[in-house]
Amino acid sequence: MRPSSQVAHPDEDGVERFRVYKPVDFSLAEAAYAMHAVVDPDLAKLGARQRVGRSRVPVVLRTIARDGWPSGFRPRPDRVAYWRRWLLEEGVYTVDIPEQEGVALMTDVNLWVPDGALYPQGYRASSLNQKGGVGKTALIAGTAGALAMRGWRVLLVDMDPQGHLTTEALGLREVPEKEPDLAAALCGEYTGPIEDLIVTHSRPPGGGRIDIIRTTLDMMTVIKAMYRSRMRMPERQLDDLLNQLPEGKYDFVLTDCPPSLDLLTDNALAASQGVLIPVQLARTSMRALRLLLAQIEALEDELRLPKRTLIGMVPGLYRRPLSGVDRYIGGQLEELGLPAKKEASEEQSDGDKMEPLPILAHLPDLASVKEAWLEGRTLPEFQPKHELSAQLHRIALRLEVEAGLAPASDWEKLQAEHPLPSLAPLPTKEDKKNEESGRA
Numbered sequence: 001m002r003p004s005s006q007v008a009h010p011d012e013d014g015v016e017r018f019r020v021y022k023p024v025d026f027s028l029a030e031a032a033y034a035m036h037a038v039v040d041p042d043l044a045k046l047g048a049r050q051r052v053g054r055s056r057v058p059v060v061l062r063t064i065a066r067d068g069w070p071s072g073f074r075p076r077p078d079r080v081a082y083w084r085r086w087l088l089e090e091g092v093y094t095v096d097i098p099e100q101e102g103v104a105l106m107t108d109v110n111l112w113v114p115d116g117a118l119y120p121q122g123y124r125a126s127s128l129n130q131k132g133g134v135g136k137t138a139l140i141a142g143t144a145g146a147l148a149m150r151g152w153r154v155l156l157v158d159m160d161p162q163g164h165l166t167t168e169a170l171g172l173r174e175v176p177e178k179e180p181d182l183a184a185a186l187c188g189e190y191t192g193p194i195e196d197l198i199v200t201h202s203r204p205p206g207g208g209r210i211d212i213i214r215t216t217l218d219m220m221t222v223i224k225a226m227y228r229s230r231m232r233m234p235e236r237q238l239d240d241l242l243n244q245l246p247e248g249k250y251d252f253v254l255t256d257c258p259p260s261l262d263l264l265t266d267n268a269l270a271a272s273q274g275v276l277i278p279v280q281l282a283r284t285s286m287r288a289l290r291l292l293l294a295q296i297e298a299l300e301d302e303l304r305l306p307k308r309t310l311i312g313m314v315p316g317l318y319r320r321p322l323s324g325v326d327r328y329i330g331g332q333l334e335e336l337g338l339p340a341k342k343e344a345s346e347e348q349s350d351g352d353k354m355e356p357l358p359i360l361a362h363l364p365d366l367a368s369v370k371e372a373w374l375e376g377r378t379l380p381e382f383q384p385k386h387e388l389s390a391q392l393h394r395i396a397l398r399l400e401v402e403a404g405l406a407p408a409s410d411w412e413k414l415q416a417e418h419p420l421p422s423l424a425p426l427p428t429k430e431d432k433k434n435e436e437s438g439r440a
């Protein structure tokens with residue numbers, strides 16, 4: 001195993017950011033699998049035997065190192081054998097092949113990735129729920145604020161044509177007409193540098209920053225324009241765009257979505273490694289949640305995406321004290337966070353068990369959210385000591401762990417020391433009596 005190495009990258013302000021890089025070694029078999037998993041589906045879609053150059057190899061391996069293996073990937077032995085021969089013929093030797101005389105090991109096959117931070121272009125998450133007004137935008141803006149206050153560089157993407165993130169939450173103007181914008185980039189009309197779509201919102205002390213790709217009026221009609229242009233994979237446009245970001249510029253990329261399961265939400269999902277789900281304590285929430293999870297799975301299958309991480313739910317916008325109905329839904333939501341109960345008969349079939357969907361933080365309805373919006377500032381920047389800011393820092397820490405920028409033990413410690421109060425129905429006198437008699 002090669003040792004890790006520390007490399008200093010000056011960022012655009014000349015501040016040196018250290019990153020530990022660790023080597024990722026692929027064996028010949030893994031490299032052949034990776035080519036099969038990534039290149040073959042593309043070739044199949046093109047319906048052509050396009051030539052693939054050896055420069056494609058590191059790109060493919062980086063994809064796998066970043067996103068993991070595609071979900072449900074079942075390799076075809078003949079194709080794996082084909083790629084194995086191809087790699088050897090191309091002289092792409094991997095660590096497990098002894099170096100042959102006159103043929104150098106292609107060192108690019110052995111990538112360096114930031115240690116723990118597997119996302120050199122930034123960890124990407126989006127705030128998803130097709131229900132309107134559940135707090136998606138408030139969650140994204142607030143989380144970005146917490147991350148920036150913690151010194152991270154955040155890029156926001158406003159995929160909602162309503163533009164609430166751009167205008168209401170952050171107090172920015174929409175992109176002026178004639179300037180390149182997100183809508184033009186999504187439908188392939190703008191192909192210039194992504195930097196020209198980005199503006200800075202704020203730069204709290206400590207090296208953090210919030211930049212944003214703003215929405216525009218044209219986002220209202222962009223879906224039609226995307227279909228009209230007959231592009232090959234309209235769901236992949238945002239991913240393609242964000243893949244142009246230079247490495248090491250952002251630590252997080254957070255996308256705000258419209259309240260629907262449409263092409264824009266699909267784009268956000270295809271471009272994200274993780275998903276945050278804001279929920280309300282309303283009777284319709286459970287059904288909405290089921291629809292959302294089904295949509296995520298369908299898209300993963302359709303686009304052969306690696307499994308997205310369902311980072312967790314964030315119940316919000318409820319009044320305190322909680323009503324009985326609120327608590328009834330709260331209890332159901334909390335149950336989703338528990339590992340699925342394993343019945344004896346289920347032992348063999350691991351197939352359709354849902355992974356636990358934990359609750360990350362609580363964002364009750366408090367006036368400060370609207371006050372921060374009126375100021376065009378994020379809540380953690382506007383009122384760092386506010387109780388909701390503390391909740392948003394919880395979500396920020398969870399994202400740091402997902403991104404490999406903080407150890408998982410930090411999250412466990414936070415949960416142990418500051419557990420969230422339960423939203424479930426309070427125990428009745430009857431329950432208490434039963435519990436006591438059970439104990440005796």
Ligand SMILES: Nc1ncnc2c1ncn2[C@@H]1O[C@H](COP(=O)(O)OP(=O)(O)OP(=O)(O)O)[C@@H](O)[C@H]1O
Binds near residue numbers: 366373
């Ligand atoms: N915890 C909170 N306390 C008080 N007000 C909040 C809170 N969260 C959000 N709001 C306010 O509630 C309204 C709806 O929230 P938000 O815009 O974040 O929801 P959304 O899901 O993004 O809506 P849409 O589906 O329209 O995009 C906004 O005016 C916002 O300022």
Ligand SMILES: [Mg+2]
Binds near residue numbers: 137138256
């Ligand atoms: Mg919104």
